[in-house]
Amino acid sequence: MGRSPCCEKEHTNKGAWTKEEDQRLMDYIRVHGEGCWRSLPKAAGLLRCGKSCRLRWINYLRPDLKRGNFTDEEDEIIIKLHSLLGNKWSLIAGRLPGRTDNEIKNYWNTHIKRKLISRGIDPHTHRPLNERTTTATIKTTTSATTKATQLDFKNTPPQSLAEISLLKSQLDFKYNNNFHSSQYSSFNPKKTETTSVEENNCTSSSMTTDEEQQQQQQKRESHQDQDVNLDLTIGLALTQTSSANSAESRLQQPVSSCQLFGSVLTRPVCLCWQLDGERRELCRNCQNQNQNQSSKSNHSK
DNA sequence: AACTTTCCCAACCGCCCTGGT
DNA sequence: AACCAGGGCGGTTGGGAAAGT
Incomplete structure (x- = not known):
């Protein structure tokens, strides 16, 4: 038996949010604060799933979000943190003020992966693409401004x-x-x-x-x-x-x-x-x- | 200009974790 | 200990925009 759905699918909107929905959500959170996401849609008069409201707020509407492109420094930070933490996007986001886990995840998949591959580095293991050894080693790479250090946990990021x-x-x-x-x-x-x-x-x-x-x-x-x-x-x-x-x-x-x-x-x-x-x-x-x-x-x- | 392909990212889905009972 | 609800997370997808032909 599966888990019960978080909301009634039949009576909820899906897809892109409208300006009016955004406004309702912002107004509600401004008055009542974050939390109780399951009951929020009804209270705020939104035909949305609570989880959808949470995501919309966290990833798009939050006032402290940083807009615009990632800087080279942010790129390097993400690469370093990913080499240590793996796909722990929320942890990585916690180190980049104003950036969300979703944003970093997307950015990783669309830009940084390619960037690392062009440098000859495997984005999964952070090791040179042609290297096949399995022992835990530390690699250093030199860029214009930083000396990036990568750690490999026996070819995989830390999981436990x-x-x-x-x-x-x-x-x-x-x-x-x-x-x-x-x-x-x-x-x-x-x-x-x-x-x-x-x-x-x-x-x-x-x-x-x-x-x-x-x-x-x-x-x-x-x-x-x-x-x-x-x-x-x-x-x-x-x-x-x-x-x-x-x-x-x-x-x-x-x-x-x-x-x-x-x-x-x-x-x-x-x-x-x-x-x-x-x-x-x-x-x-x-x-x-x-x-x-x-x-x-x-x-x- | 019209069509196709590729890119990008907001949003969704389902599982996991935690705290309460 | 078992169950449940709520919240959080990572992986994946859908569709619009941009680039290519």
Whole structure:
């Protein structure tokens, strides 16, 4: 037995929205706010499915949406985030104020895919198109303004919730510590989750010796000494508006150490990188973490 | 000018997740 | 634990616009 439909299909309009429908929806949300999408159409006098109203508002009518073409900087941010998160469009959109997941998804499929292919990069794996190796490697490419770094999770983007959660934690930890915490929290995130470095380490730690665990503990303590906020507030920030907190500006932050293990870390979108001359690779502890994650997910299959 | 093909994106569909009961 | 409703997400599609012949 299938799920019951979200609305009565017979009595709802479909297809393009009219100006009048848009106006009704905007007027209603202006007065009553977002939410209760199922009951909204009736209350607002719209012959539309609630989900359709939500989509119309989020993707088109919201006042904080950025119009116009994507900039080259936005392109690079999307590429970097996609290399880390895969097709997690809403997460990517959360890092691009004024852009929607739908918009980014469309833009990816129509422009960026082609752009990457023209650069000789596989848009799915973010690896050179002619490369066939399967080990986890890090590639660096150089563009006019940025040095883009791609990470490959054994040929596929991270898929498990644990992997994504870890990535989100690392991304947001970095953001929270490179920017004043109040700036970041002012993003007005629709959803927030709170976790801690300790949690991350407990659930995915791959420390194999007491010595390493002690080192890790020392690293954590040293971060506390530096008055580092160890709470990881993960803001998906679907309605970010502050230009001062734009993903672009966040990506311009300088190199610092790995927040989890103290290894050298480059940019917020990266995981934990260890510089080795021109070559970059995951620090040993994060490599272990990734291996742990993938072996766990393999085991659970 | 007329027709065909390609491109683009708004909108839809169905599944998943979460919280409440 | 099981069920349900609501909201959210990613993949896909339909149709208008633009480009090509």
